[in-house]
Amino acid sequence: MIVIGELINGMYKDVGKAIANKESDVIQHLAADQVMAGASVLDVNTGPYSQNPKDDMKWLIETIQGVVQVPLALDSTKADVIEEGLKLVAKRAIINSTNADEAKMAVIFGLAKKYNTQVIGLAMDKSGVPNSKEKRLELAAAIVAKAMEFGINAEDLFLDPIVLPLNVAQAQGSEVLESIREFRLLCDPAPNTTIGLSNVSQGTKFRPLVNRTFLTMAVANGLTSAILDPLDKELMDAMITAELVLNKAIYCDSFLEAYRKR
Amino acid sequence: MPIELIKEKCSSPINSVEIGVSGKKVVTIGGESAMPFLFDEGNMPNAPRVALEILDSEPAEWPEELIRPFGDSLKDPVGWAVKCVKDFGAGILCVRLQSTHPDYGSKDADHVIPILKSIIKETAVPLIVIGGGDDERDNIVLPKVSQALKGENCLLGIATQNNYKTLAATALADGHSIIAESPIDINIAKQVNILISDMGFNPHKILMHPTTTSLGYGMEYVYSIMERGRLAAFIGDKMLAMPFILFVGSEAWKTKEAKEAASAQGVNWEITTAVSMLQAGADLLVMRHPEAAENVRKYIEIVMNGGGKK
Numbered sequence: 001m002i003v004i005g006e007l008i009n010g011m012y013k014d015v016g017k018a019i020a021n022k023e024s025d026v027i028q029h030l031a032a033d034q035v036m037a038g039a040s041v042l043d044v045n046t047g048p049y050s051q052n053p054k055d056d057m058k059w060l061i062e063t064i065q066g067v068v069q070v071p072l073a074l075d076s077t078k079a080d081v082i083e084e085g086l087k088l089v090a091k092r093a094i095i096n097s098t099n100a101d102e103a104k105m106a107v108i109f110g111l112a113k114k115y116n117t118q119v120i121g122l123a124m125d126k127s128g129v130p131n132s133k134e135k136r137l138e139l140a141a142a143i144v145a146k147a148m149e150f151g152i153n154a155e156d157l158f159l160d161p162i163v164l165p166l167n168v169a170q171a172q173g174s175e176v177l178e179s180i181r182e183f184r185l186l187c188d189p190a191p192n193t194t195i196g197l198s199n200v201s202q203g204t205k206f207r208p209l210v211n212r213t214f215l216t217m218a219v220a221n222g223l224t225s226a227i228l229d230p231l232d233k234e235l236m237d238a239m240i241t242a243e244l245v246l247n248k249a250i251y252c253d254s255f256l257e258a259y260r261k262r
Numbered sequence: 263m264p265i266e267l268i269k270e271k272c273s274s275p276i277n278s279v280e281i282g283v284s285g286k287k288v289v290t291i292g293g294e295s296a297m298p299f300l301f302d303e304g305n306m307p308n309a310p311r312v313a314l315e316i317l318d319s320e321p322a323e324w325p326e327e328l329i330r331p332f333g334d335s336l337k338d339p340v341g342w343a344v345k346c347v348k349d350f351g352a353g354i355l356c357v358r359l360q361s362t363h364p365d366y367g368s369k370d371a372d373h374v375i376p377i378l379k380s381i382i383k384e385t386a387v388p389l390i391v392i393g394g395g396d397d398e399r400d401n402i403v404l405p406k407v408s409q410a411l412k413g414e415n416c417l418l419g420i421a422t423q424n425n426y427k428t429l430a431a432t433a434l435a436d437g438h439s440i441i442a443e444s445p446i447d448i449n450i451a452k453q454v455n456i457l458i459s460d461m462g463f464n465p466h467k468i469l470m471h472p473t474t475t476s477l478g479y480g481m482e483y484v485y486s487i488m489e490r491g492r493l494a495a496f497i498g499d500k501m502l503a504m505p506f507i508l509f510v511g512s513e514a515w516k517t518k519e520a521k522e523a524a525s526a527q528g529v530n531w532e533i534t535t536a537v538s539m540l541q542a543g544a545d546l547l548v549m550r551h552p553e554a555a556e557n558v559r560k561y562i563e564i565v566m567n568g569g570g571k572k
Contacts, residue, residue, distance in 0.1 A: 250452055250490070250494045250502065251449045252501070253453050258452060258456055
């Protein structure tokens with residue numbers, strides 16, 4: 001599993017404040033802690049309140065790269081903010097994200113080609129998040145087709161079926177899980193899949209339990225990556241164990257530790 | 263239409279482990295990034311190596327054919343070691359401290375240390391030193407041996423899941439590498455490696471012994487265990503990325519087919535076992551009969567040069 005650490009996001013109060021006041025130690029701790037806990041990629045999002053997202057994105061990247069050397073997922077709805085970031089990244093980045101709209105895909109895949117990045121593709125379009133797996137599959141297929149037009153390999157795509165909160169869209173759980181499995185069949189070699197996990201537990205009771213249950217089920221359906229909180233140790237343990245059940249790693253009594261030694 | 267072969271690419275190679283000291287002779291074991299001899303898929307920067315095994319006291323139950331090439335030198339471990347290097351071309355020696363075992367005299371470290379030091383002095387080849395096989399005695403003798411050989415960068419054994427702490431601690435303190443053994447069990451192999459590296463032991467100083475069995479005695483099980491471990495290592499399992507050591511000599515010559523038959527059969531038994539283990543991914547073979555060792559070295563040379571292609 002490719003774990004994308006979600007915590008460097010200006011939407012969180014402390015991170016938003018750290019960005020506004022340029023408190024680099026807060027960001028650097030978050031970066032180092034997430035990598036230590038098993039994140040192999042870090043998501044970077046300046047948040048909705050950033051006054052100057054381009055500068056904030058640049059500052060975040062430089063600050064993070066001062067302590068850890070992992071790929072970054074540049075997370076913004078604005079292509080120019082992403083491009084500013086792409087000029088600075090030390091490792092091959094992931095663009096987070098495009099949706100299935102023609103115009104958006106053209107811009108994002110153009111950037112991906114220019115800067116040799118990977119891309120997260122959201123299975124949604126102008127009309128919003130689909131409510132069936134068929135529609136999700138249709139949009140995912142459009143993303144794969146467009147990526148190929150730009151000469152981007154399927155393995156460099158992370159298709160996201162869009163996870164919705166359990167308490168408001170309960171019927172969507174199984175649609176999403178089945179989508180993950182079917183996305184993998186869209187082409188060969190298969191595209192990667194990802195989910196923004198925390199969304200599933202938004203507004204629910206027992207959030208950590210909901211998160212790790214959903215993640216385990218998603219892993220069983222072939223999920224290859226997730227944007228999540230790697231500091232949630234029980235969540236990470238559940239993920240490691242799920243992969244073990246699928247025979248993706250060799251069992252030993254210290255299997256949790258073995259995974260973390262990788 | 264030509265058939266296109268599927269080629270596997272590995273994302274993480276096997277560790278390279280050095281034995282011996284620079285200035286004298288050093289060998290590097292492991293480092294490969296493909297299944298054995300599949301040079302189209304990756305590299306084998308270090309050819310598999312063959313060590314000759316000697317005992318620190320005269321062997322008690324060796325068959326005639328195994329005694330023949332060594333003659334009287336078997337009575338003198340240092341002379342035996344020199345013969346292995348000078349006459350039989352051994353580039354690595356493995357000394358089994360048989361005399362420390364209760365069945366063979368329970369000799370102390372004071373007895374074996376001078377022998378080992380003389381061997382190092384006379385041969386200057388990298389040394390593997392393994393205990394007599396009695397856990398209790400090994401835990402008394404091996405720490406002293408380790409200390410006496412400090413700085414020689416030997417390969418010490420054998421650590422198991424239930425008996426690794428003493429040896430790992432002492433080898434760590436004295437800068438030696440270690441052999442981690444498991445009973446034909448990939449789960450335990452991984453676990454022993456974790457346990458040893460948890461003590462602060464550098465994973466790049468560990469060799470795995472998956473247990474050796476010989477031709478006709480379950481060799482296939484070892485083969486499949488090694489294959490499984492290797493494939494996991496190549497996709498990034500760091501706790502299985504250690505090179506393999508196999509004691510083919512001692513195992514092959516335990517069999518009745520080797521012991522009781524006319525001369526050539528024992529040698530062939532050892533060769534066949536060794537070659538099969540090379541094809542399973544062995545990086546270091548510990549052998550007994552010099553003719554068998556010589557043949558296996560030739561085999562390695564041929565396959566490393568592309569076999570029939572060249």
